[in-house]
Amino acid sequence: RFSGTFVGNTESTSPPAATSPPAVAAATLPAVPTIPVVPTIVGVPNTVAESVLNPNEVKPPASGTRKARVLYDYEAADSTELALLADEMITVYSLPGMDPDWLIGERGNQKGKVPVTYLELLS
Secondary structure (H helix, E strand, O other): OOOOOOOOOOOOOOOOHHHOHHHHHHHHOOOOOOOOOOOOOOOOOOOHHHHOOOHHHOOOOOOOOEEEEEOOOEOOOOOOEOOEOOOOEEEEEOOOOOOOOEEEEEEOOEEEEEEHHHEEEOO
């Protein structure tokens, strides 16, 4: 049999409320990690390199131009973009610092940014 040694115990077995771990953790640590969000608007450049890029003033690189077939019609959002018609052939190239989802497209004497997803790169 057990003796009655626990019956006379006057010490509290629970920690004091002021130092409980959940209260300390909540006061010193953020509850949820946050990820910075940068708002963007389609058609508006979000980098310095793109904001100074005027496709009409750039020259194609000596090498690195490719032919592309346009897969879908595309309406240019502003004067820096080139409107596209499905099944036409254009010449495309990339510039340093340019968004990888876009290329510079040329058709005759017209040039402008075009979305890569609207193109089938041929050569």
